[in-house]
Amino acid sequence: MKGRETGKEGSQKAANYIEKHFKKYGLQAKGEQGYRQPFIAKVTRTKVADPERPSDNIIGFLDNGAKYTIVIGAHYDHLGLGHIGGSRDSLGVGKIHNGADDNASGVAGLLELARHYATNKEKEAFNMLFIGFGAEELGLLGSKYFTENPTLPLTDIHWMLNMDMIGRYQEANGLAVIGYGTSSAFPKIFEGLSSSIKFNKSKDGNGGSDQTSFYKKNIPVLFFHTGGHDDYHKPTDDAPLIDYKAMEAILKLEIDVLNNSMKQPKMDFIWTN
Template structure:
């Protein structure tokens, strides 16, 4: 296994890890993102040299912050996926040439108590694009500054500041890989933990926290996984953020793996944008102050809860009851929208919506015979259609109701 930083990163690590200097959080966050989302890492796709270079950098920063190794081989925990093109493929301990090897990075700040808090973020991205890319032009590096160099930068900041706190719980930091392929890294960790999962008080996941905008909207998923979350989040919201809460413990990010082990979770997310899964997700578009705001909120939570007993876990609505659908309208939902309907944050090329004339910013209020009041009602309405069906979509565009005929 690779034990040392690649030559490309040695200079950065020497400058920012070895030289004593006063800690400047904004500068450090900016540096983390600039390195992790640089073209030289080629999009950090799991199983590539860019992924390993990113892992090396995270290891160096965790070590500099005082976190000790907690992987299976130092800070590293490797996993292997044989049938990598299978969307249901599961990571395992196997090895071989016909498959993909990825690496979780695991470090722990060792405090007096036996309980733990887990802070995680995935660091892999899409490499040069591939199936999950929304880019339709020539092949290009998908740097993933927001997705998810931003979450790793927030995690590293928390490692640096929490190492200076006198806490009663250990804090475990995990950089997951393979998230973009299907939560490979977090799935593997929770089934092959390097700590006692029964000692985990809660898990915090940060995935895309780099685009906090002037509306100050912050989506927090998993608020139904413990009775304490709603009170606590309001208590630490000192920056008057617009908190958009969702109860479900299941979602398309790594907190899901921990929720499925009956661990309370929260997932922090500053919203979708037009650069999502495209080459334009670059460092210059990141709001470093916004990342610090989110991380500081999490820091307050951990400090405030440090003397409390282990919090209660509650199951949320069974997501296996969610509607399943075989067609798509070809839109990106606005997950930060909390009004009536389903607001569109992006329209994919050559899909039913764009062919009908539906635009970004439109709010879907009716699909076929079904009224759309939120994301779930939109999904239910969509689930009744199959390829070749025709129907009507009613949208609200600036207060005006417009009707569009579409064919799936």
């Protein structure tokens, strides 16, 4: 999709793909226009002829009739051909930045969690709101827009799980689980959990992805991330380099975390900075 650049046809195709799957799984539309929450994103990192770009958050709701809701999110945009800034390969500007890890991997996780919870024939104790965020690469713009214009009250959110770059697991580093310090409930939620992959818990709620927008609204967050690599923001971030077995293990861990979080009362928030 030519790098899914915000405002371009490829990004629109990615949004359509997410919407199609939300419909397939029977999620309720929870945007402002059906599943969509349209907004205007602005390119500010570099000068372009068309800095103002249309974008959409794609929002689907699993209604379990509960008082509180867990938000699960991942951004679907990337750098396109690199003309909007952000490319780490000066010779690669003009080449397609596929963004297989950043963040097709996270969107795959988003869709799999939506499929799992929508089809598991169980009625969980919390509702779930699944969001494909637009324009993250332009400064977390989609998640900022949602938290300023929420389609359900922010006070009804139990916590928020974000996936951004979960496709390049490296055993030496392990999986980073960022935001562990943002609620006193997380130690209880993680108690006794194990995984076939190594994971490291980090307290800070801030970070360079969409959970930051929720953290700034006093909502507990976790950000799952397999770390940087040489192909980050380069045309070489391609699908054959993705570790699919590790992604499966990450999603199994996330399901355990989500299920344990549904055994807790409404989670408190802790400011970590």
